Amino acid sequence: MANQLTYNVAVVGATGAVGQQMIRILEERNFPVKQLKLLASSRSAGKTVKFQGQEVVVEEATPDSFAGVDYALFSAGGAISKELAHHAVRHGAVVIDNTSAFRMDPEVPLVVPEVNMDAALAHKGIIANPNCSTIQMVAALKPLYDRYGIDRIIVSTYQAVSGAGASAIEELLTQSRDVLDGKEPECKVLPVGKLPVHHQIAFNAIPQIDVFTENGFTFEEMKMTNETKKIFGDESVAVSATCVRIPVVYGHSESVYVELKQDYDLEEVKALLEKAPGIVLVDDPENQRYPLATEATGKLDVFVGRLRRDLTHQRGLHMWIVSDNLLKGAAWNTVQIAEELIKARA
Amino acid sequence: MANQLTYNVAVVGATGAVGQQMIRILEERNFPVKQLKLLASSRSAGKTVKFQGQEVVVEEATPDSFAGVDYALFSAGGAISKELAHHAVRHGAVVIDNTSAFRMDPEVPLVVPEVNMDAALAHKGIIANPNCSTIQMVAALKPLYDRYGIDRIIVSTYQAVSGAGASAIEELLTQSRDVLDGKEPECKVLPVGKLPVHHQIAFNAIPQIDVFTENGFTFEEMKMTNETKKIFGDESVAVSATCVRIPVVYGHSESVYVELKQDYDLEEVKALLEKAPGIVLVDDPENQRYPLATEATGKLDVFVGRLRRDLTHQRGLHMWIVSDNLLKGAAWNTVQIAEELIKARA
Numbered sequence: 001m002a003n004q005l006t007y008n009v010a011v012v013g014a015t016g017a018v019g020q021q022m023i024r025i026l027e028e029r030n031f032p033v034k035q036l037k038l039l040a041s042s043r044s045a046g047k048t049v050k051f052q053g054q055e056v057v058v059e060e061a062t063p064d065s066f067a068g069v070d071y072a073l074f075s076a077g078g079a080i081s082k083e084l085a086h087h088a089v090r091h092g093a094v095v096i097d098n099t100s101a102f103r104m105d106p107e108v109p110l111v112v113p114e115v116n117m118d119a120a121l122a123h124k125g126i127i128a129n130p131n132c133s134t135i136q137m138v139a140a141l142k143p144l145y146d147r148y149g150i151d152r153i154i155v156s157t158y159q160a161v162s163g164a165g166a167s168a169i170e171e172l173l174t175q176s177r178d179v180l181d182g183k184e185p186e187c188k189v190l191p192v193g194k195l196p197v198h199h200q201i202a203f204n205a206i207p208q209i210d211v212f213t214e215n216g217f218t219f220e221e222m223k224m225t226n227e228t229k230k231i232f233g234d235e236s237v238a239v240s241a242t243c244v245r246i247p248v249v250y251g252h253s254e255s256v257y258v259e260l261k262q263d264y265d266l267e268e269v270k271a272l273l274e275k276a277p278g279i280v281l282v283d284d285p286e287n288q289r290y291p292l293a294t295e296a297t298g299k300l301d302v303f304v305g306r307l308r309r310d311l312t313h314q315r316g317l318h319m320w321i322v323s324d325n326l327l328k329g330a331a332w333n334t335v336q337i338a339e340e341l342i343k344a345r346a
Numbered sequence: 347m348a349n350q351l352t353y354n355v356a357v358v359g360a361t362g363a364v365g366q367q368m369i370r371i372l373e374e375r376n377f378p379v380k381q382l383k384l385l386a387s388s389r390s391a392g393k394t395v396k397f398q399g400q401e402v403v404v405e406e407a408t409p410d411s412f413a414g415v416d417y418a419l420f421s422a423g424g425a426i427s428k429e430l431a432h433h434a435v436r437h438g439a440v441v442i443d444n445t446s447a448f449r450m451d452p453e454v455p456l457v458v459p460e461v462n463m464d465a466a467l468a469h470k471g472i473i474a475n476p477n478c479s480t481i482q483m484v485a486a487l488k489p490l491y492d493r494y495g496i497d498r499i500i501v502s503t504y505q506a507v508s509g510a511g512a513s514a515i516e517e518l519l520t521q522s523r524d525v526l527d528g529k530e531p532e533c534k535v536l537p538v539g540k541l542p543v544h545h546q547i548a549f550n551a552i553p554q555i556d557v558f559t560e561n562g563f564t565f566e567e568m569k570m571t572n573e574t575k576k577i578f579g580d581e582s583v584a585v586s587a588t589c590v591r592i593p594v595v596y597g598h599s600e601s602v603y604v605e606l607k608q609d610y611d612l613e614e615v616k617a618l619l620e621k622a623p624g625i626v627l628v629d630d631p632e633n634q635r636y637p638l639a640t641e642a643t644g645k646l647d648v649f650v651g652r653l654r655r656d657l658t659h660q661r662g663l664h665m666w667i668v669s670d671n672l673l674k675g676a677a678w679n680t681v682q683i684a685e686e687l688i689k690a691r692a
Contacts, residue, residue, distance in 0.1 A: 152658060152659075154500055154603050156502035156588075156601035158504070158551045158590065158592065173526060176522055176526060177523075177526050180519060180522060180523050180526075191634065195634060196634075197633065197634035197635075199634075199638060199640075200638075200640050203593060203594050203595050203639075203640070204594060204638060204639050204640045205504045205592060205594060205599045205638070205639055206638065207599070207601070207636050207637075207651075207652050207666045208631075208634060208636065212631040212632070212634075215654065215655070215657070216631060216652070216653065216654030216655070217654060217657070225657060238657060238658035239657070240603070240656050240657045240658070240662070240664065242502075242601040242652070242664060242666070244504065244599075244601065246504065246551060246592050246593070247549060247592070247593045247594070248549050248550060248551060248593070249549050253551045253553070253590075255502035255553070255588040255590065255601075257500050257586070285554075285558040285562060286558070287543065288537065288541060288542075288543035288545075288554060288558075289543075290553050290554065291553075292545060292546075292550060292551070292552065293549075293550050293551055294545075294546050294549070294550045305553075306553050306562070306588070307562065308561060308562030308563060309561075309562070310586050311561070311563070311571060311584060311585070311586045312498060312584035312586070313498075316586070318586065318588060320553045320588070
């Protein structure tokens with residue numbers, strides 16, 4: 001397509017776990033890139049990253065890095081987004097921000113393309129990417145929300161360490177080897193690097209992701225509550241979450257109980273999920289088939305299975321939702337928003 | 347106590363993961379053992395196990411092994427219990443059975459001492475030990491059941507591989523090392539050894555424990571439903587479970603949502619749990635303290651934390667319950683029943 005429009009794309013946080021996946025996906029998806037600008041902190045400036053066979057030099061992200069940029073994909077932490085996103089907008093870029101910096105800003109749409117792409121189209125320069133654990137849940141629930149309505153959700157998560165960055169991956173792998181070798185594992189990253197207490201993640205389950213809020217829920221849990229309402233554009237959808245880190249490298253799993261507003265037919269639910277965009281139904285108990293983190297790793301889709309009616313609540317439905325937290329949960333959802341914006345313009 | 351009564355105790359399945367813990371606990375607790383008889387399959391007969399400084403030879407379990415035995419603690423699989431428990435009773439022993447053989451038998455009490463020791467006292471020769479995931483949950487919920495009543499429970503589990511036996515522990519450790527070494531891990535035990543499909547447990551979460559039943563729940567999940575009703579002696583307590591195996595060696599964790607019958611005060615709930623027998627409250631978010639599988643390993647207690655009111659349901663309460671699945675979940679609960687029977691006789 002010689003006369004296809006192409007775009008200048010900046011990736012901010014290009015050397016991070018999510019940034020690396022963004023670059024990989026831009027390449028894999030043949031995103032119409034005219035020029036790729038890789039930005040990071042001064043610490044990473046000068047490194048090179050391969051893109052479409054060429055070495056691209058990483059530059060330090062500054063307020064003036066965004067001249068001529070069409071799409072600026074941010075994933076360098078909330079502080080960097082707060083500092084630089086408005087400069088990118090000032091230079092005419094559309095910012096798609098993977099941090100929590102603007103997610104609850106009423107001026108900024110919070111977008112999962114399968115759910116509320118209409119909100120993205122009304123953006124004022126910045127579009128926020130939701131939290132990984134929220135994205136996969138709302139993508140899977142969208143067809144049920146549309147057909148039956150949702151009263152409430154109770155979710156318990158089984159989250160991979162990659163959600164806490166490259167240092168958490170390193171910590172899990174090092175600790176695992178230490179435990180296997182009979183050595184005392186060192187704990188310095190999880191549950192939250194900047195907090196004083198750290199716990200072993202290897203061969204353990206840590207019921208804390210992000211800091212605690214006043215109501216006893218963690219910030220990660222409240223993200224699931226608040227972001228779900230915002231994405232559905234419906235304050236009446238109640239979400240109570242328990243977010244748990246487990247010794248998995250890639251792929252968040254979620255045990256989701258949802259109370260629908262109307263009675264449902266289980267076979268219809270399966271049919272709705274089977275044809276839903278971005279969703280893969282893996283639900284064959286007879287052959288022991290259900291979504292698994294190991295099988296979701298590297299895939300763009302959200303996998304759903306273990307569908308079954310609650311034993312006592314007629315409108316209650318249980319499901320198991322798995323997706324690669326760095327892809328649909330972060331890098332892919334970000335690039336996907338950009339792809340959909342381009343499609344909508346075309 | 348020179349004139350204390352002592353008892354002949356048999357452990358059936360003495361060389362298994364739970365049997366070994368039973369022997370250790372009998373010793374640790376100074377259980378009043380006159381003679382310890384260690385029984386197992388013919389395969390393990392002739393092995394020796396240390397007890398109170400002496401080597402005890404393991405004998406093959408046969409219908410006539412139980413002459414003179416006062417307490418027979420079974421943990422050698424359901425088939426062995428079905429074959430031999432009645433012979434032990436015939437010889438005058440009280441059988442405390444850790445398998446699922448008799449759990450739902452209306453003639454057999456299903457007992458967690460903190461909850462329904464009265465049922466145990468009315469036994470007809472056999473007392474059943476509940477499933478590990480049920481025991482720790484009902485022990486923690488008992489004070490709330492008594493004070494407020496319970497309408498329903500929605501639980502998602504994070505279960506250790508030791509619940510599937512020594513071969514599953516070996517599989518997790520071997521697979522973990524293989525993955526760390528970049529080798530393809532071999533899968534032949536989990537989720538269920540005898541079923542045709544096996545999945546990787548290292549760095550993964552498997553939403554299947556035991557076989558599937560017709561309603562889409564697994565047998566493990568239905569155990570939590572049915573055993574909870576039987577232990578509380580209350581068919582109205584609704585339980586819907588999602589049981590998940592995670593890469594942890596010892597210690598089951600549970601994310602439990604409970605809807606009480608009456609409104610509650612969160613501080614009162616904490617006070618009730620704090621003084622409940624067998625329960626340790628670990629609930630200090632400010633200092634990032636909550637129950638952890640690694641910290642529960644080797645302990646007899648059930649640890650409870652992350653207590654918080656549901657965001658929308660006034661009578662809804664969330665909690666995180668952790669215990670050593672081989673101890674309170676199996677060996678300790680069994681020995682504890684015997685201890686309580688002796689106390690009641692005294």
